[in-house]
Amino acid sequence: MWFMLLSNYYRLFYPMKIINFSIIAHIDHGKSTLASKFISLSKKEDRNTSNSFMDSMELEQERGITIKSKAVRFFYNYKSEPIQFNMIDTPGHVDFSYEVSKALYACNYAFLLVDATKGVQAQTISNAYKALNQNVEIVPVINKVDMVNAEVDRVVEEVKSNFGFAESDIFRISAKTGEGVNELLEHLIEKSTGFKQSNKVIQLEYPRALIFDSFYDEYVGVVILCLVQGGDLKKGYKVYLNSNKVNFEIQDTGYFNPQKVISESLKQNEVGFIVTGLKDLSQVNVGDTVLLQGHATEVFPNFEIVKPIVFLGVFPKSSEDIQNLRKALDVLHLNDSSFTYKPESAGTLGYGFNCGFLGILHADILLERVKREFDIDIIVTNPSVSYVIKEKNKKTYKISSAREFPDPTKIDYIKEPFVMVTVVTPEEYLGKTMQLATSSRGEFVDTQYISISNRTTVKLIFKAPLSEIIVNFNDNLKSLTAGFASFDYEFIGYKKADIVKLDIYIHNEIFPPLSTLVHQERSESRGREIVTSLKEELNREQFSIPLQAAIGGKIIARETIRPYRKDVTAKLYGGDQTRKTKLLDKQKKGKKRMKVMGRVDVDKDTFLKVIRKN
Numbered sequence: 001m002w003f004m005l006l007s008n009y010y011r012l013f014y015p016m017k018i019i020n021f022s023i024i025a026h027i028d029h030g031k032s033t034l035a036s037k038f039i040s041l042s043k044k045e046d047r048n049t050s051n052s053f054m055d056s057m058e059l060e061q062e063r064g065i066t067i068k069s070k071a072v073r074f075f076y077n078y079k080s081e082p083i084q085f086n087m088i089d090t091p092g093h094v095d096f097s098y099e100v101s102k103a104l105y106a107c108n109y110a111f112l113l114v115d116a117t118k119g120v121q122a123q124t125i126s127n128a129y130k131a132l133n134q135n136v137e138i139v140p141v142i143n144k145v146d147m148v149n150a151e152v153d154r155v156v157e158e159v160k161s162n163f164g165f166a167e168s169d170i171f172r173i174s175a176k177t178g179e180g181v182n183e184l185l186e187h188l189i190e191k192s193t194g195f196k197q198s199n200k201v202i203q204l205e206y207p208r209a210l211i212f213d214s215f216y217d218e219y220v221g222v223v224i225l226c227l228v229q230g231g232d233l234k235k236g237y238k239v240y241l242n243s244n245k246v247n248f249e250i251q252d253t254g255y256f257n258p259q260k261v262i263s264e265s266l267k268q269n270e271v272g273f274i275v276t277g278l279k280d281l282s283q284v285n286v287g288d289t290v291l292l293q294g295h296a297t298e299v300f301p302n303f304e305i306v307k308p309i310v311f312l313g314v315f316p317k318s319s320e321d322i323q324n325l326r327k328a329l330d331v332l333h334l335n336d337s338s339f340t341y342k343p344e345s346a347g348t349l350g351y352g353f354n355c356g357f358l359g360i361l362h363a364d365i366l367l368e369r370v371k372r373e374f375d376i377d378i379i380v381t382n383p384s385v386s387y388v389i390k391e392k393n394k395k396t397y398k399i400s401s402a403r404e405f406p407d408p409t410k411i412d413y414i415k416e417p418f419v420m421v422t423v424v425t426p427e428e429y430l431g432k433t434m435q436l437a438t439s440s441r442g443e444f445v446d447t448q449y450i451s452i453s454n455r456t457t458v459k460l461i462f463k464a465p466l467s468e469i470i471v472n473f474n475d476n477l478k479s480l481t482a483g484f485a486s487f488d489y490e491f492i493g494y495k496k497a498d499i500v501k502l503d504i505y506i507h508n509e510i511f512p513p514l515s516t517l518v519h520q521e522r523s524e525s526r527g528r529e530i531v532t533s534l535k536e537e538l539n540r541e542q543f544s545i546p547l548q549a550a551i552g553g554k555i556i557a558r559e560t561i562r563p564y565r566k567d568v569t570a571k572l573y574g575g576d577q578t579r580k581t582k583l584l585d586k587q588k589k590g591k592k593r594m595k596v597m598g599r600v601d602v603d604k605d606t607f608l609k610v611i612r613k614n
Contacts (some may be wrong), residue, residue, distance in 0.1 A: 018269050019192045020086045020227070022104055024131060025113035026121035026486065030143040034113065034175035035072070035089045037257040039258060041181065042074040042085075047332035064115055071213070071225045073255040078189050085185075086255075086271035088212070100127065101210040102287045104134040105300065106227035106271055109188055112140045112163075116150035116172075120158040122488035125459070137191070140165050141184065154455065161450045199565065204230030206297045209266070209274065209290035214281060216335050220251065222278040226290065230297060233290075234265040234460040242289040242299050251275040252467035261558050282337040296444050306338045308356025309323045309417060309491065310470055311400040313344065314370075315352030320349050321376050328374040329353060332366050337554060339366055346513040349379060354401055356386075360470050385467045387414040387517065388494050402515035405501040408552060415494035416519075420445070423477065427456035432480040434460065440468035441519065462490065465519070502527055505548040506534065514610065523549075527557035533610045535559040 024033045069088045075082045090100045110131045140159050145152050173180035209226040240247045254262040255272035266272045267572050289299040316325045329341045340356040357363035385401045390412045425433050442462040450457045477485050498520040504511050518526050527549025534547045549557040
């Protein structure tokens with residue numbers, strides 16, 4: 001409390017030094033632990049009470065990852081002067097890279113955290129370059145130096161080799177025990193020249209705010225987390241969102257400390273929240289600019305609307321839960337506008353939804369919430385990506401499932417999404433990693449070797465289709481490299497590709513739920529995998545069942561489930577041969593009739609076994 005009183009006094013008579021910083025790192029390198037330690041130091045609280053300050057969601061604490069950005073303000077007394085810190089804790093996973101880049105724009109400094117037991121990983125490199133691109137000054141930090149298996153000297157050399165830092169610039173800390181954490185904060189204070197000289201502050205005639213995250217509150221509506229520049233924003237100000245010109249009146253302003261604190265205003269270079277009063281979260285986009293009505297000023301650069309790139313079919317196990325599932329998805333969309341869904345039907349699975357996500361982790365988190373928070377058992381199909389279709393009549397649109405694939409004769413060309421992949425691996429696994437990249441239709445861009453203390457690490461960079469990366473690439477990479485390799489990827493655009501629709505026929509009838517979009521060179525092997533799995537899982541009948549994979553009218557793979565053979569002559573004891581022949585002919589005619597009229601039902605369990613195998 002005395003910090004708050006002292007800070008209010010200083011704000012009246014002196015311009016308080018404001019330092020905006022972020023913590024960036026590979027996933028599970030200790031970002032949230034360090035953030036919680038900073039808060040506990042400022043509040044003089046016990047360490048154990050602060051562990052959940054930043055990762056407040058149950059799934060965040062359980063998995064040890066950050067899912068949503070958090071912005072927390074705290075005060076630190078340095079040489080009898082209160083310093084205001086605005087700390088932004090960002091997700092470490094590639095699915096949320098755009099959110100990370102916008103959060104970094106609000107910062108002047110970033111702690112680049114590296115685990116002393118694991119060293120520099122793929123996302124360490126990726127996040128470091130994101131910070132540099134946003135003109136953020138990086139402070140390198142080696143964390144977990146208290147661990148028994150920490151290799152501090154080796155990791156220091158890795159940081160020096162990858163980023164060019166001098167050894168004297170690299171801090172060694174333990175976020176868990178607090179070793180070196182005070183020195184880290186005070187180093188930032190000494191480096192900072194105050195907000196008036198900040199390289200991120202632009203002299204503007206009117207205030208503006210950069211949105212780097214948002215959420216929906218059932219009592220007050222949409223709340224945005226933002227950085228304010230060019231002046232103050234207060235309750236009652238009439239403002240609008242630049243991208244869609246949505247007008248609203250500011251209902252409240254404040255910040256998290258880490259609890260919610262209402263303030264009179266958000267001042268120049270401060271980070272906090274604005275209560276908008278809006279009821280639709282999809283109107284608010286990360287990276288957008290909030291401007292005063294009638295007093296427009298320069299907007300923040302490089303804004304884009306984040307769109308889903310990975311799509312999955314989501315179906316209730318019980319058809320009675322379809323309305324409950326719709327309500328659950330409504331709630332998730334209300335809190336996360338980057339998540340999309342639309343109804344679809346898939347034969348055996350019945351009615352469900354085609355859902356769009358930012359990536360596999362994003363999908364995993366939201367679907368886990370459906371199960372936990374809404375108690376709905378769901379079935380999830382294999383992930384797919386969005387393709388750009390250009391028809392001969394110049395019409396262009398995107399599709400995300402085989403059911404949307406148009407008549408091939410109308411198509412001019414198809415584009416599929418490509419990503420730039422960075423893999424960091426020990427040298428002894430380079431050959432296997434390159435084979436995996438090649439099998440994923442990768443195009444090699446660069447290979448860099450970093451030799452430190454008799455250990456060589458390789459950074460392999462290549463382009464690859466997103467569809468090859470999102471499903472099994474991570475599992476295969478970990479398996480081939482004994483878990484030592486890590487990877488990161490960044491979307492780089494769409495590229496023309498020979499994409500075809502692979503249809504599966506069961507007993508001469510097309511089975512739409514197993515239809516899929518694949519690259520032409522993958523079609524035969526993919527088709528053979530599916531029909532082989534069907535042969536293993538489907539029950540035999542009294543008639544033969546042909547299983548076929550086809551592109552258009554061309555069969556590219558086939559398997560046959562042989563029929564049961566009933567011994568119709570078993571009841572005969574001797575007698576003339578014509579009696580046996582008569583019974584066998586009758587059986588033959590019956591099987592022929594069954595082959596024409598018989599139907600094969602693929603139950604839900606069989607379907608799930610097939611898609612999981614493939």
